Amino acid sequence: MNRTASLLAAALVFSCGCSRGAPQAPALSPGDEAAWNRVVAALQQVSEEYREALELKDPPVVERRLSQLATLLDEASALLARIGTPRAADVDAQVKGIRRRIAGIDYRLGEDTRAIVDRILQVIPVRRAPEKKPDLANGKRLFAEACAACHGADGTGPPPEVAKRFDPPPPDILHPDFNWSPYEMFNRLTYGGIETAMPSFEEGLSPQERWDIVFHLFAERWPPCTKPLPKLGSDRLAALGDFELGNEFGYGAASCLRRDFLAPGK
Ligand code: HEC
Known part of the structure; x- marks a missing residue:
């Protein structure tokens, strides 16, 4: 097997999740899955747009943008409260930590928000892929x-x-x-x-x-x-x-x- 093919084989085994002993996450209810996906999307948006917001020239515009991102975090918190599991409460504590930092200039905020997303995706089985082959x-x-x-x-x-x-x-x-x-x-x-x-x-x-x-x-x-x-x-x-x-x-x-x-x- 050449290098690409062996990497590919390793990748396929990894992505399959069906190898023996792989922990099976319990399926989410459709409502909870939609809520988790919205939380992930909101955090992704904050992590991308926070730094961009700081680079805007006009201070009132920066302030407005940061307050929109803060609203997005509040919406994520409300969804996590609605999900109501210990895991959701734990993520919510992390989201509130970001929320407290968002009004200031904090160059690690984007990275830290992205790390929350990565942690969610490791443990919550949110569908992140098409059901059928895209056309x-x-x-x-x-x-x-x-x-x-x-x-x-x-x-x-x-x-x-x-x-x-x-x-x-x-x-x-x-x-x-x-x-x-x-x-x-x-x-x-x-x-x-x-x-x-x-x-x-x-x-x-x-x-x-x-x-x-x-x-x-x-x-x-x-x-x-x-x-x-x-x-x-x-x-x-x-x-x-x-x-x-x-x-x-x-x-x-x-x-x-x-x-x-x-x-x-x-
Ligand atoms: C009525 C106008 C309008 C339509 C229709 C529209 N967009 Fe947008 N889109 C925008 C504007 C304005 C922005 C910039 C503001 C923002 O990021 O929210 C944007 C931003 C985006 C971004 C984020 C880009 C970035 O770099 O942050 C993506 C991705 C995107 N649009 C995809 C699409 C796709 C795909 C469609 C069609 C399914 C679509 N848009 C239809 C106006 C539109």
């Missing part, structure tokens, strides 16, 4: 229908005359500033922006349609695949940013892995 052509079609008017025909941002109608304007989502995983971007379009023009698509698009769009965007940013690699399951792809894919499978591997993949769990 890139359908994603492209849906993007044109639901997103292009604001994000531009190819996702790189609208023409200036459209951009200036929004504050903040719709960014380039083909080449985002963050190393998103598809799951994180999926969450972002599920829940939308906080007090921005970015709508929530929780009702407007089915989960599979949202995955189709996200997988389309992640494939589209890369040049065509020239050196095909052993394919990954779409559940594994959903959890990995392009940075992690590059680290694991070599620079540029994403151009092939994002275009040609297997159904989830394969």
Whole structure:
């Protein structure tokens, strides 16, 4: 087995979760799963946007942005209280710790918030992957229908005359500033922006349609695949940013892995 194939085999065993002795987390009720997913999405958004907020020029604008992020943390706390398990209470204590720090300048806040997300995802079986293999052509079609008017025909941002109608304007989502995983971007379009023009698509698009769009965007940013690699399951792809894919499978591997993949769990 060459190196890539053995890495891949190791990765598949790891992601399967079905190896002997692997602890089986009890399934969540649909309501609790939705609540945990919303908590994760809120914390992801805070960890990404806190530093960006500090970089804004105008102090009242910074203050408003930080108070929006604080509201997001309060919403997470309310959901955790509703879940009501000891684990949720423990996470809530951590969220409240971040909440107390958010009004000041704290360069570790983003990292610490992200660490809470990682800890949640290690123990709570939140679905982070599509149920079926995403359909890139359908994603492209849906993007044109639901997103292009604001994000531009190819996702790189609208023409200036459209951009200036929004504050903040719709960014380039083909080449985002963050190393998103598809799951994180999926969450972002599920829940939308906080007090921005970015709508929530929780009702407007089915989960599979949202995955189709996200997988389309992640494939589209890369040049065509020239050196095909052993394919990954779409559940594994959903959890990995392009940075992690590059680290694991070599620079540029994403151009092939994002275009040609297997159904989830394969
Ligand atoms: C009515 C205009 C509008 C529509 C329609 C829209 N967006 Fe947005 N989107 C925005 C604006 C404005 C922002 C910037 C504010 C924010 O981040 O909340 C944004 C932000 C985003 C972000 C976060 C980008 C970042 O780097 O932080 C993602 C991802 C995104 N949009 C994806 C989509 C997708 C996918 C669709 C289609 C399903 C879509 N948007 C439809 C206006 C829109």
